[in-house]
Amino acid sequence: MITVEKAFERIVMNAKPLTTERVAVAEASGRVLAAPLAARRSQPGADLSAMDGYAVRSADLTGDMRELSVVRESAAGAPYEHECKAGQAVRIFTGAVVPKGADQVVIQENVEARDGRIFTREAAEPHKNIRAMGIDFLEKQVVLDAGTFLTPKSLGLAASAGHSHLMVHRAPRVAILATGDELADPAKASFAPHETVNSTAPQLMALFRDAGADCSYIGQAGDSLKALQDTIKKAKGADLLITLGGASVGDKDLMQQALAQEGMRLDFWKVAMRPGKPLIFGQIGDMRVLGLPGNPVSAFVCALLFARPLIDQLMGRPAPLPQGVPLPLAADMPANGLRQHYVRARLIGVPGSRALDPAVDQDSSLLTVLAQSDGLIIRAPEAPAAKAGDFVPFLPF
Template sequence: MISVEQAFARIVGDAKPLQTEKVAVENASGRVIASPVAARRSQPGTALSAMDGYAVNSAEIKGKDVSLKVTGESAAGHPFSGIVGSGETIRIFTGAAVPEGCDQVVIQENVERVDDIINTQEVSKPQNNVRPKGADFNERQVVLDSGTFMSPKSIGLAAAAGQSHLMVYRAPKIAILSTGDELASPDKALFNPYETVDSVKPQLSAMMKEIGAIVSFVGSAGDSPEALEVAIDAASDADILVTVGGASVGDKDFVQQALKNKGLILNFWKVAMRPGKPLIFGKRESQYVVGLPGNPASAFVCAILFLRPLVDKLMGRPAPLPSGVLLPTATALPANGPRQHYLRARLIGNAGERHVDAAASQDSSLQTVLAQCDGLIIRPMDAPAAQAGSLVPFIPF
């Protein structure tokens, strides 16, 4: 049995980002770019007005009453094509190109206009109310470095730079295989009392899709070794095969052997943690195989600690071992045993005065407890008892 840190190092430590692919910029949220993004144009491409007003030559206004003749107009997308001469001005609007011969915009509130003549007492301020060419970025300038995590704000920058597509690391394909003869689909019309609804599969699917993975289901193989092997074959094109259940040592736990029959090179089995001790990890050629325990809390905790960081790593994102933030515990916690314990807990108290309150029951089969909680308190191996108010690591989810 290995530690959580050792298991994380084996699962995530040696993983490398997948191959690259080109995606439309609007579809790049959550992805990591695999090469620098350079601007195809300057932004703005010419000097633009930042206000509605009049474009002037700053040398012609001295802070005293000055009269200038309006000889044209410049609007956004419709620039003035001539040259502004001495004693002249151009009516200009926000976002419009500043015409040649002008270097300042006098806002309309500081102007008195009669017919085609304006009067102003504005002082000379070259570049005032003018956005200079390249103020945001210049042509060929690198605006996003390789390895940048794409979010809506960086997608906007890439698009402004004239990039309609981006080279990103490929999103991993995850195949989820449920096991256990007791499982029933949530849409079943009538449930037998001995059945358990397969709630882990949709739970995992939602978590993986939320971070950008492509999820497919390869069915439920029950507790049949033959059906397991058929399902494992059906998932051969997945980057990660996730099995749920059958990872322990019971007479009906056939998953590990079926995987080995289909080429699994086992890296480890069993981690010194609770919930989640019977965790399988290995590879089938280039495919990662993660065998999760069947109980919902066990599978959920293992997915947070190992599966989600593995997906992050394959997508080129930072993937540290979740270690949490320190928060005071609302109640005393008993001394811990030889396995690292992840206690489901709620956040209580007002902002700035948050405490974490461990759930009364830590039964790993209870979905109600998991749904009502906000994260996990980490109790290290052999940790001494913690008094109420003591700081404990807390992983929010």
């Protein structure tokens, strides 16, 4: 049995990012940028008006009432190509290029216009109501760093910088296999008392897809070596195989044996943690294998600590071991045992004065407790008893 830190090092830190591919900006959400992205243009590419009004020379705005003659106009996409000279004003619209010579825009509400002239009491204020060239970013400036997890807001920036396609790391292909004669599909019309609904597979598929993985459910295998081996074969071509259940030491826990017969090189089995002790990690060819416990909470905690960071690492986004943030306890906690304990807890109180309320029942089958929790309190091996008000590390999810 190894520590959580050692397990994380072997599972996650030893993994290398997958190969890269070029994808359209509109298809890149949820992927990780493989190289720094430099702008192909400045934004904006010229001084632009921030308001509808008149472009003027600030030097002309002297005295009480200023009178200027209006010469043509500058609109977005149709700039005025000539210079704005002394005593002149150019009608201008939001987003239009500020003409040469002009260095201020007077908004139309502060102008009286008649007979081709404007009258204003606006004071001189150079650069007022003007968006300077390059105020957002400059040509050749790096606008997104390598390792950026791409979201709609970052994709808008990439497109604005002149990029229609991006070089990203390939999304990991994750195959999920559930095992157990007792499992029932949630779509069943009714359930027998001996059945357990397969809740873990859809839960983890959602977790991994949110991380950017390409997930597929390859099926449920019964508790026999042949059924397990036949289903494991369906994972061919995946980067990561996640198995659910059959990882412990019972007579029906055949997952490790089935994986071995399919060529898995075992790295380790069992981690000094709870929930989640019976964790299998190995490799079949180039495919990594994570055998998670069958209890749904144990599987979720292991997926949160190891599988999701592994997906991040494969996508090119370095993933440190989740350490949590220090927050105060709302209730006393007893001393911990020999295994690192991940305790489900709720955040209570008001923003700025939050505290952690650990669930009374930590049974690893209770999905209601998991659903009502905001994260996990991390209790180190042999941690002493803690009092209400003591700060403990908290891992939100």
